[in-house]
Amino acid sequence: MALTPQQTQLLQTTIEKRRQMLLAELREDWQRVRRDQEELFGNVPDPGDASVATLIADLDKADLGRDLSEMRALEAARERLREGTYGVCIDCGRDIGVGRLKANPVALRCIADQTLFEKTFGSPTGSSL
């Protein structure tokens, strides 16, 4: 079933709020990365410390990377809202369903296609460690 204008409005508000929060988080992430790097790389006494510094910097970047990919997903959802294609599965063209969109407002695919996508390409949030 297609989204009603009220449902679309509600999801749009959710997306906008999340985007504002994420923007604030990204600013903090970025400041923390810069601060950590200054502290850690500013004065590195021996190679052992240097590798710890690199590790911490990488963890910071992973954090930043997660927030950035969520931001990209939110921007894509806003784009689809503008174009009127929001809530339509990008693979099969059917409605994603309001229940799924409430749980995940940036969903691109219906549950069936998302499951298939993750089986084929692996979960984007899955750990590679």
Ligand SMILES: [Zn+2]
């Ligand atoms: Zn689909």
